Each structure stands twice: as C-alpha cells, then as structure tokens.
Amino acid sequence: MLLKNCRYIVTQNGSREVLENKDILIEDNKIVKIGEDLGEGLDCSEKIVMPGLINAHTHLGMTSLRGVSDDKELAEWLEDIWAREAKLSEEDIKEGKRLGIKEALRTGTTTVVDMYFRMGSCAEVAEKEGIRYLGAVTFLEDHPLSPATVELPKDISSRVQFCYGPHAIYSTSEDMLKQIKNKSSGKLIHIHVAETRKERADCKEKHGKLPVEYLESIGFLDENVTMAHCVWLTKGELDIIARKKAKVVHCPQSNMKLSGGGVMPLNEMQERGIVVALGTDSVASNNSLDMFREMHVAALLHKHHYWDPATASAQIVLDMATVNGAVFLGRDDIGSIEEGKLADIVTLNLNDENLQPHDKERIVSHLVYAANGMNVSDVIVDGKLISRPGRP
Numbered sequence: 001m002l003l004k005n006c007r008y009i010v011t012q013n014g015s016r017e018v019l020e021n022k023d024i025l026i027e028d029n030k031i032v033k034i035g036e037d038l039g040e041g042l043d044c045s046e047k048i049v050m051p052g053l054i055n056a057h058t059h060l061g062m063t064s065l066r067g068v069s070d071d072k073e074l075a076e077w078l079e080d081i082w083a084r085e086a087k088l089s090e091e092d093i094k095e096g097k098r099l100g101i102k103e104a105l106r107t108g109t110t111t112v113v114d115m116y117f118r119m120g121s122c123a124e125v126a127e128k129e130g131i132r133y134l135g136a137v138t139f140l141e142d143h144p145l146s147p148a149t150v151e152l153p154k155d156i157s158s159r160v161q162f163c164y165g166p167h168a169i170y171s172t173s174e175d176m177l178k179q180i181k182n183k184s185s186g187k188l189i190h191i192h193v194a195e196t197r198k199e200r201a202d203c204k205e206k207h208g209k210l211p212v213e214y215l216e217s218i219g220f221l222d223e224n225v226t227m228a229h230c231v232w233l234t235k236g237e238l239d240i241i242a243r244k245k246a247k248v249v250h251c252p253q254s255n256m257k258l259s260g261g262g263v264m265p266l267n268e269m270q271e272r273g274i275v276v277a278l279g280t281d282s283v284a285s286n287n288s289l290d291m292f293r294e295m296h297v298a299a300l301l302h303k304h305h306y307w308d309p310a311t312a313s314a315q316i317v318l319d320m321a322t323v324n325g326a327v328f329l330g331r332d333d334i335g336s337i338e339e340g341k342l343a344d345i346v347t348l349n350l351n352d353e354n355l356q357p358h359d360k361e362r363i364v365s366h367l368v369y370a371a372n373g374m375n376v377s378d379v380i381v382d383g384k385l386i387s388r389p390g391r392p
C-alpha cells in the first residue's frame with residue numbers, strides 16, 4: 001500500500017517532525033519508506049496523515065450503557081452500573097464491543113486497552129473488526145462475571161492480546177492482587193488507582209497507607225503496572241510511581257463527568273518523568289470514545305487548573321495519545337510514523353471546514369484544538385485499510 005502525496009505527515013518521531021508532500025510506502029504490516037515519488041497509491045494530497053490514536057483505558061463491553069446513568073458521582077454511579085452489568089448477556093457484551101470498536105476506529109483510534117469481562121469470545125470481535133486490542137481481563141472480588149482463577153486466555157494474534165486487569169484496590173483483595181502479581185511474569189497489569197478522594201480516605205483507614213503506598217508495600221508496583229486515573233495522589237506517591245517506573249493513563253472527561261473534584265497532577269508527573277497516556281474510560285462515564293475530544297478536554301482542563309496557558313500544549317497532549325500510549329503498553333513499534341514501525345495510521349480530511357485554514361506550523365494545534373473524530377477519513381491498522389469505518 002502507498003499513501004501518495006500526503007499534504008502533512010505528523011510523524012511524532014523523535015524530533016516531532018511534520019513532513020509535507022511525501023509518500024508513505026507500506027509493505028505487509030510495516031512502514032518501509034517515507035519519501036518522494038515512491039509510486040502510485042491512495043491520494044492523500046488533501047489529508048493530514050498521523051499515527052493512529054491509542055486509547056489506553058476504556059471498557060468496551062459497557063457501550064450499551066451509554067447515557068443510562070448520567071449525572072451521578074462515582075460510588076452511586078458504580079452501584080447502578082454494576083446492577084445493570086449483572087443483567088448483560090454474553091451477546092449484549094459482544095454487541096457492545098462491536099459497536100465500541102467501530103466507534104473507536106471511525107474516530108481515529110487504532111489501539112485500545114479494554115478492561116472487561118468475558119474476554120475469550122469477545123476478543124474475536126476485535127480480531128474481526130481489525131483494531132489493535134489489549135484486553136485487560138477484569139478481576140473483581142465476589143463478582144459473578146469475574147474469572148474463577150487468575151489465568152489469562154491465550155493471545156489470539158499479534159494484534160489481539162490479553163493482560164491482567166484487577167479492578168481497583170477497593171474491589172480486589174490483597175490476596176488476589178498478590179496472586180495476579182505472582183502470575184503476571186512480564187505481562188502488563190492494568191488497574192484503577194486513586195480515582196476519588198473517598199478511595200484515598202478508605203485506603204488510609206483500611207490499610208494505614210495511601211493507595212500508591214499500599215500498592216508498593218505489597219510488592220505490586222513496577223514498570224509493568226499501568227494505572228488509570230491517578231487523580232488523588234500526594235507528591236510522595238508520585239515519587240514512588242516515578243521510582244518504580246509504573247505508568248499512568250489520564251481520563252479527564254470521565255473524572256470531570258463523575259465530578260471527582262481533583263485534577264490529575266500532570267505537571268508534577270511530567271517533572272518526575274512519569275509516562276502519562278490518555279484514555280476515554282467507558283461511554284457510561286464519558287460518553288464518547290472519540291480521542292480527539294479527549295485530547296481537547298485534557299489540554300483545556302490543565303491550562304485552566306494550573307492558571308497557565310503553556311501547560312498541556314497541543315504537542316504534549318498529542319504525545320499522550322500517541323507515543324506515550326506506546327510506551328505505556330511497553331511497545332516501541334507503534335505510536336509514530338517512522339520507517340520500520342507498524343503501519344497504524346489515520347488520515348483526516350483537510351477539506352473539512354473546521355481544519356481550515358491550515359499550514360505546517362499550526363497542524364498539531366488543529367489536531368488538538370479544532371479536530372474531532374468525524375474528520376477522520378482513512379484508518380489503517382497493521383498495514384490493512386479498514387474500509388472507511390462508518391462512511392459509505
């Protein structure tokens with residue numbers, strides 16, 4: 001496959017180059033050459049070409065619960081959602097995943113981290129729809145859908161894989177967390193941490209420690225642990241995360257919608273070199289899987305919170321949704337458009353009014369402050385063109 005005459009290529013390479021009027025040659029599932037006059041192919045002369053976005057935290061099986069439980073704070077929302085989830089059939093979950101994956105692809109996401117139950121059969125959907133998929137198998141104490149043993153299903157392909165997803169410290173016992181840690185041997189562990197002030201207070205009362213201190217004390221934290229939210233943390237806990245090289249995924253819209261009150265300490269994380277990826281969380285608390293919306297809100301939230309317009313620049317936020325997402329997943333083969341990387345690429349239509357006028361200097365700005373998922377035109381995952389998802 002050849003992407004011909006790309007008007008702009010937002011490479012996200014080491015020097016964050018934006019290239020103009022170049023071709024991208026793809027062989028099998030890899031980008032093999034970026035240059036000029038490489039042959040005939042898909043005309044991209046009116047397109048922005050960028051790495052596919054990485055949604056590092058969501059729950060696709062909950063897609064059918066979009067809009068059913070709005071305007072509640074987390075504890076009340078969780079109780080309602082868990083009651084509704086208990087009634088979902090395997091087919092409901094599978095259908096939710098199918099819809100969620102289609103929405104993610106349609107809006108420019110090529111990789112998702114999906115924390116949910118019943119992975120074995122549902123991952124078939126991911127395999128069929130063509131997205132890059134990491135299923136974080138959810139473990140919950142005394143939950144009917146939680147697996148009976150801490151075993152993972154076998155990876156389906158190089159594109160569809162599994163990792164551990166213990167739900168949170170308040171919903172998974174210390175014994176189960178330790179069992180998972182012992183079993184994990186190099187696999188990623190994905191967990192919700194410090195989402196609310198209540199979680200922090202409850203953890204302090206129960207364990208005499210704050211959430212990250214507690215996870216460190218049971219030998220849980222290392223570079224394979226990826227934590228969603230991380231809103232209510234002290235500087236001491238941030239130091240622990242940095243020292244252990246654990247990773248963080250920021251979900252600003254879900255935090256704001258569930259009225260968590262706090263703001264994830266982005267600047268303090270950056271000062272410590274903590275890797276921060278970006279995720280939407282589920283559509284039951286967002287209510288969208290559009291990562292362009294998520295980037296936009298992330299940028300605005302932190303500027304407003306820190307009283308500093310230079311905080312969370314367009315480039316910093318785009319990094320969260322691309323290259324940082326790759327590091328979060330422990331991968332060096334996705335997240336940027338470079339020779340040798342896997343071809344996970346999306347294009348946006350420059351003829352759309354909200355992306356005009358344009359030039360090289362403001363194209364990254366457009367991606368974060370002006371674009372939305374409906375500007376996405378072509379989606380390529382693992383070298384395969386997903387036929388204009390959602391468009392006739």
Ligand SMILES: [Zn+2]
Pocket residue numbers: 057058059192228281282
């Ligand atoms: Zn979540």
